[in-house]
Amino acid sequence: MPKDKEISPSGDDQPEIFEDQFEGKIWYVIVLACVAAIGGFLFGYDSGVINGTVQAIQKAFGTHSTGTGFNVASILIGCAIGALIAGGCADKYGRKPTMLITALAFLISALGSGAANNSVVFSISRILGGFAVGAASVISPAYIAEIAPKHIRGGLGSLQQLAIVLGIFMAFLSNYLIAKVAGNAEQPWLFGYEAWRWMFWMEGVPSLAFFVGSLFIPESPRHLVAKGHHQRAHLIFMKTRGGNVQKLIKQITKSLHGDRPPRYADLISIKSGRLYPIVVIGIVLSFFQQFVGINVVIYYGAYLWEAAGFTEAQALQTNLLSGAVNVSATIVAILLIDKIGRKPLLAIGSVGMFVNLAILTTIFSLAHLDEHGQLMLSRNQAIVGLTVINLYVFFFGVSWGPVVWVLLGEMFPNKIRAAAIAVGASAQWIANFIVTFTFPPLLAAIGLSGSYSLYTIFSLASLFFVVIWVRETKGKQLEEMEM
Numbered sequence: 429m430p431k432d433k434e435i436s437p438s439g440d441d442q443p444e445i446f447e448d449q450f451e452g453k454i455w456y457v458i459v460l461a462c463v464a465a466i467g468g469f470l471f472g473y474d475s476g477v478i479n480g481t482v483q484a485i486q487k488a489f490g491t492h493s494t495g496t497g498f499n500v501a502s503i504l505i506g507c508a509i510g511a512l513i514a515g516g517c518a519d520k521y522g523r524k525p526t527m528l529i530t531a532l533a534f535l536i537s538a539l540g541s542g543a544a545n546n547s548v549v550f551s552i553s554r555i556l557g558g559f560a561v562g563a564a565s566v567i568s569p570a571y572i573a574e575i576a577p578k579h580i581r582g583g584l585g586s587l588q589q590l591a592i593v594l595g596i597f598m599a600f601l602s603n604y605l606i607a608k609v610a611g612n613a614e615q616p617w618l619f620g621y622e623a624w625r626w627m628f629w630m631e632g633v634p635s636l637a638f639f640v641g642s643l644f645i646p647e648s649p650r651h652l653v654a655k656g657h658h659q660r661a662h663l664i665f666m667k668t669r670g671g672n673v674q675k676l677i678k679q680i681t682k683s684l685h686g687d688r689p690p691r692y693a694d695l696i697s698i699k700s701g702r703l704y705p706i707v708v709i710g711i712v713l714s715f716f717q718q719f720v721g722i723n724v725v726i727y728y729g730a731y732l733w734e735a736a737g738f739t740e741a742q743a744l745q746t747n748l749l750s751g752a753v754n755v756s757a758t759i760v761a762i763l764l765i766d767k768i769g770r771k772p773l774l775a776i777g778s779v780g781m782f783v784n785l786a787i788l789t790t791i792f793s794l795a796h797l798d799e800h801g802q803l804m805l806s807r808n809q810a811i812v813g814l815t816v817i818n819l820y821v822f823f824f825g826v827s828w829g830p831v832v833w834v835l836l837g838e839m840f841p842n843k844i845r846a847a848a849i850a851v852g853a854s855a856q857w858i859a860n861f862i863v864t865f866t867f868p869p870l871l872a873a874i875g876l877s878g879s880y881s882l883y884t885i886f887s888l889a890s891l892f893f894v895v896i897w898v899r900e901t902k903g904k905q906l907e908e909m910e911m
Contacts, residue, residue, distance in 0.1 A: 457575060457668050461584040463641040464571040465591035467527060467564030470534045470638055472595025473631050474503065474557050475723070476751075480603035484613035484624040489547045502551040504864060506558020507565070507857035514563035515692075515850025522655075523571045523648045526563060531639035533560035538631035542621075558857075565853040569837035570846055574650040575668050578905050582765035585837050589830030590758040595634070597751030602630050604748060650842065653680045683842040694844050695851060706910070707848050709897050710836055714856035716890040717832045720781055721883030722824050723860055724867050746814060753818045757825025769902040770831050771894060777827020778891035784820035785884040788813060793877035828890070832856075838901050841910060 517526045537557030544550035568588050576584040607613050610623035617623045649668065652661035658677055665673040695707045703711075765773060791813050795804060840848040870879040 453667050453670075454580075457577065457580075458584070460575050460645050460668070461572045461587050463638075463645050464527070464568045465587040466634060466638040466641055467530060467568040468588040468591030469595040469598075470531075470631065470634055471561045471564045471568075472592035472597075473599045473634060474534065474537070474561050474595075475592075476596035476599035477603065477627055477631060478503075478554075479600065480607060481613055481624040481627055484622065485550070487614060488622070488624070489550065503554040503558040503561065504857050504861035506555035506560075507562035508558075508854045508861065510559035510562025511566050511850050511853035511857055512562075513559070513850075514566040515846045517563075518567055518570060518651070518850075519654075519846045522651055523567055523574075524642060524645060526567050527571070527642040527645075528639060530560050530563040530567065531635055531642055533557070533563070534638065535632055535635035538628055538635060542625040542628035562853065562857055565833075565856070566846070566850050569833050570849050571648050573834075573837035573845075574648040575664075577669055578903065580766060581838060582770065582834050582902065583762045585834035586758065586762040586765055586830040588833045588837075589825075590755070590762060592833075593751065593754040593758050593825060593829065597748070597755055599627075599631075600748050600751045603627050604745065606630075650680055653677055654842075680842060692847050692851070695847055704844075706840060706899075707844070707851060709899075710839060710848060710852035711855040712893060713832050713835060713898070714852045715859040716886065716893060717828050718856055718859035718863050719883065719886040720824065720828065720890060721785070721863065721880065721886070722821075722829070723864055724879070724883070749814070750818055750821050753821045754825040754829070757822045758830055761826045761830045764826070765831065765834065766902065769900050770835055771898050771900045773827045773831050774894045774898060775891060777823045777831075778887055778894060780823030781820055781828075782884060782887040782891065784816045784823065785880055785887055787816045788820065789877050789880040789884055791816070792875065792880060795876075835898075835901060838904075839899065 514526055514530070517529075533556055537553050537560060540553030541550060541557065544553055568591075569585060572584050572588060573581060603613070606617060606623045606626050610617040613622070613624040613627070615623055617626055646664050647660070649661040649664040652658070652664070661677060662673050665676060669676065695703055697704050761773065791809050795806075795809060836849050836852045867879060870882075
């Protein structure tokens with residue numbers, strides 16, 4: 429495609445005008461961010477829908493703990509690969525086309541997961557869904573960061589996490605309502621198909637919404653500048669930012685420093701032959717976000733509380749409570765992140781998660797097993813446990829949940845942003861897979877107290893990492909980010 433004619437700045441002697449002189453259409457920017465965040469909603473829904481179906485799938489396919497762990501975690505294999513592929517696709521073809529392909533992958537995965545009659549078909553469908561989730565985890569934060577003015581970029585970036593937790597909550601709610609109407613997840617429901625199948629098929633609705641919404645949003649203006657389409661970028665920037673757009677385009681062009689397309693090799697310093705420190709920080713952030721154990725609560729919440737003596741209905745109700753807490757915490761994060769900054773929120777979250785996980789580990793260690801090896805909690809232990817686990821969810825939801833996605837979207841220089849986000853997100857999915865796949869064997873080998881003690885240690889370690897290594901990005905323009 430021919431490049432647009434470059435728009436020259438109106439004089440190099442003009443002072444730099446940054447995004448604090450915002451003159452764009454704020455509601456237009458919010459609408460664009462919300463459409464991109466539907467990818468996050470599907471990310472959350474696809475991650476949470478497995479919760480409440482674990483035992484039904486285990487019985488339907490005749491699997492044991494390891495096989496069940498793979499069925500649950502199979503999506504994460506696709507997530508890691510999808511995140512890596514999406515970065516290259518986003519740089520080569522654009523953010524918008526990648527979103528459209530991602531929406532179709534979500535739809536096909538939802539239909540295939542519900543229609544599966546054996547573990548192989550189910551796992552393949554979930555891996556395809558993982559490609560979509562991995563792609564969404566890269567594209568949505570990148571797109572939002574690239575269209576958002578800096579004074580609200582943290583809040584808009586947090587929409588990704590809000591959409592994720594809303595997706596998780598809606599999956600929990602859908603699972604609960606379907607199971608309640610059908611009797612349980614194993615019982616037949618509409619047209620004679622088991623309830624657990626409908627839990628997956630319900631994802632088709634937001635998948636179509638994401639596809640349709642992506643048809644109508646513009647391409648990322650910063651991507652257009654990278655491709656040399658300056659006139660198209662100028663028109664979009666006038667609506668999303670306003671002010672001296674010509675100066676901004678020149679600044680972006682300068683930050684890209686070259687006509688060669690971005691490559692993963694750009695993440696490695698020519699001088700040292702190693703990954704740039706900022707890329708390593710992004711990878712470690714992603715690992716810590718998962719190693720604190722949040723997805724054990726998301727994927728195995730119902731399974732965990734049934735192991736503690738709750739009925740299926742009671743366990744699904746506790747999931748709804750945790751989902752509501754997560755949504756509320758993310759809203760708090762949106763209100764705070766551009767005021768107090770990214771780094772302080774991460775530190776507060778690490779402390780809160782550590783304290784509550786330590787208490788929860790103690791409760792589980794004091795509980796006893798019945799003659800069938802089932803964990804038994806007293807009424808007081810169960811009440812304290814539910815309170816503490818929801819406090820843990822709150823501290824995660826106000827900090828590591830949204831802030832890591834915001835940082836991944838904005839902490840990298842323009843030249844390497846898509847590739848660096850892809851690597852960071854892929855690392856997150858690898859860590860997610862490790863935590864999710866190992867939980868059933870850990871539960872069988874060392875029990876809940878042993879498993880949760882590991883997540884407690886990682887929560888404490890995350891605090892030291894934040895204090896020593898994480899840079900604050902509050903109030904900075906994307907073009908100010910350095911290697």
